[in-house]
Amino acid sequence: MAATTRIIAMVAGTGGGKTVFGPWWLFREIYDPDIGRGAGDYLAGSASFDLLQQKMLPEMMAVFAYALRVGRWWGANKVIELREPGGGFWARHSADRMWGRILLRSAHAGPNSFESATAKAAWIDEGGQDTYTAAVWEALERRLALEMGRLLITTTLYNLGYLVQNVLEPAQKGGVVTHLTSPRGEATRTINEPAGITLIQYDSLINPRYSEQEYRRIEGKMERGRFQLFYRGRTAKLPGMIIHNFNRETQIIPPFTIKPDWPRYVGLDFGGSNLIALFYAQDPLGENLYLFRTYHSGGNTIENYTKEILDGEPMPAACVGGSASENQWRLDFANAGLPILEPPITDVEIGIGRVLSFHGGRKIFVFSNQTEYLDEIGRYRRKLDDAGNPSDEILNKRTFHTRDAERYLLSWLFETQNAEDALIIERQEATALMLPIM
Secondary structure (H helix, E strand, C coil), X not given: CXXXXXXXXXXXXXXXXXXXXXXXXXXXXXXCCCCCCCCEEEEEEXXXXXXXXXXXXXXXXXXXXXXXXXXXXXXXXXXXXXXXXXXXXXXXXXXXXXXXXXXXXXXXXXXXXHCCCCEEEEEEECCCCCCCCHHHHHHHHHHHHCCCCEEEEEECCCCCCHHHHXXXXXXXXXXXXXXXXXCXXXXXXXXXXXXXXXXXXXXXXXXXXXXXXXXXXXXXXXXXXXXXXHHHCCCCCCCCECCCCCCHHHHEECCCCCCCCCCEEEEEECCCCCEXXXXXXXXXXXXXXXXXXXXXXXXXXXXXXHHHHHCCCCCCCEEEECCCCCHHHHHHHHHCCXXXXXXXXXXXXXXXXXHHHHHHCCCEEEECCCHHHHHHHHHCEEEECCCCCEEEEECCHHHCHHHHHHHHHHHHHHHHHHHHHHHHHHHHHHHHHHCCCC
């Protein structure tokens, strides 16, 4: 409540009381006589409609409708109408003008769910879940931009994606840290005024209602990394992370102008709603790859896709994309003027191995503005079995379009460049055999 920054992240263990806090913060943002923003639209977002119905909406109604009597629910529009201070509710029907509204939205519905209003403030619950993709966060930022609205995020940590990369890590780089310790647990407050972020992290036990016996029982049996995320609100390496050798400190770099003589390569993942193209440039001397652009579109014609992909770009040295069954996509692109090669590897696991070899050997450097790629690499992991061990199944595999696009291209580069290296070695050995013995 004392935080003055635009972004406040309340990152805590399971059962820490985060959702109970959210409505009271949002009420103050609206009605407080000193800092309240008054009439207008506000946002409250949950990770899914199920969580909205089960957790967020009951807490919102408990505060706004029942305790304070300043809100009423219009279910068809998923809107809580706000009462005018000193007056009443304005609307007679859900479509009528209101003094103020809280729009309840779900990240599971995608970024368009948040594109409906200019918001004066927003509360996002369970913002660490996988449904909060980079696209959803960027849509939310657009909704708050005009009014410079403040944002409260309450969540347990579930992955190392956008929230960790764009809120937690920036707060911790140069932030002022205060540690609070009690017999029941630890809390940490990090204030980074230049970044505009206040980060509050605490153990589940800080909630006095949480059972210490249960906390210790789970701590004794759960893998340490998962326990750090789920019960302490702290980042850690998760079991099952697929691109486990990506080093964020060394491989994420500031953007720079790609030299015109550097060869360009494009990896594509086809789809009617989500067509992804990743653009890499290769340093001819160091052989390092630099991811400098992402193209993401959908519902377009092949001709328009081709025009937009090539816009401002020289013809790539190679484009690689699609699965073995997607020949028609490649044929249509070729007819539109963009030849696309079929990946040489059809097995997903072997392709992932090729990607790992690039990250572990010849490095891939990623421009810091490639948020979709970085978000997906932080969420790309395997399902865990009942014992908490990684299985062979990739969690939500169909949603990771940049992962498939990169796998297609790097599989081809791995085969092509390894074949070239082998040919050079063969020629050197053959030449050596023909040299006279001195």
